[in-house]
Amino acid sequence: MNEDLDRLRGIADFQFGHGAGRLLFPDGIRIVYSRSTNRPRHIYLDDTMIANFRPTDALLTVTIAGAERLNQLPGFTGYVVVIDDVLEFIEKGKNLFARHVVEAGPGIRPEDEVIVRDTKGDVVGVGRAVLTSDEMLRFKTGLAVNIRRGRERHK
Incomplete structure (x- = not known):
């Protein structure tokens, strides 16, 4: 779990800018894994989905809740x-x-x-x-x- 969380934070930092990983994925998130590949698929904070992991290109898609979190990131340009x-x-x-x-x-x-x-x-x-x-x-x-x-x- 910690290894996957670190990987997801790294992807978020790469995709959205430095600091996005910790902002988007704080401690306490829940990762739902794909049944067929056993890789991360959906990421929840409490009961709200904040992002999905897209295995085709290994990047993230954010939901409205995730976008609202990213919108607070200083210097965000996306x-x-x-x-x-x-x-x-x-x-x-x-x-x-x-x-x-x-x-x-x-x-x-x-x-x-x-x-x-x-x-x-x-x-x-x-x-x-x-x-x-x-x-x-x-x-x-x-x-x-x-x-x-x-x-x-x-x-």
């Missing part, structure tokens, strides 16, 4: 800020288009796990980036983030 007009769609899990992006954290690359925020800084969704942060800001058409979970769907 975020996209959207205009208020599209919040209701993002909260329902609809995809985010480049024309609706107000700000994007520096260094976002396609396939990165990103947090979608409103203009006040609150988490409204999580998903996978399709464009780089520069492209999200420059392009006026096209998909920017493939939303995996919206806040409204996971209350």
Whole structure:
């Protein structure tokens, strides 16, 4: 268990930045293992799922609860800020288009796990980036983030 926890923290630090591992996975988390491979699959804090381990690329996908924890990380750059007009769609899990992006954290690359925020800084969704942060800001058409979970769907 401790070995898996250390490994998950290391992956979180690599994927989201230094300090993300301890913030996302404090002591007392519960790891659910895959029955077929006996590898970590779901990570819970109390009774709330905060992340999933994706075995295909050995990275993490976060839930809304996990994103809210990551949103507290100083210097976190894996975020996209959207205009208020599209919040209701993002909260329902609809995809985010480049024309609706107000700000994007520096260094976002396609396939990165990103947090979608409103203009006040609150988490409204999580998903996978399709464009780089520069492209999200420059392009006026096209998909920017493939939303995996919206806040409204996971209350």
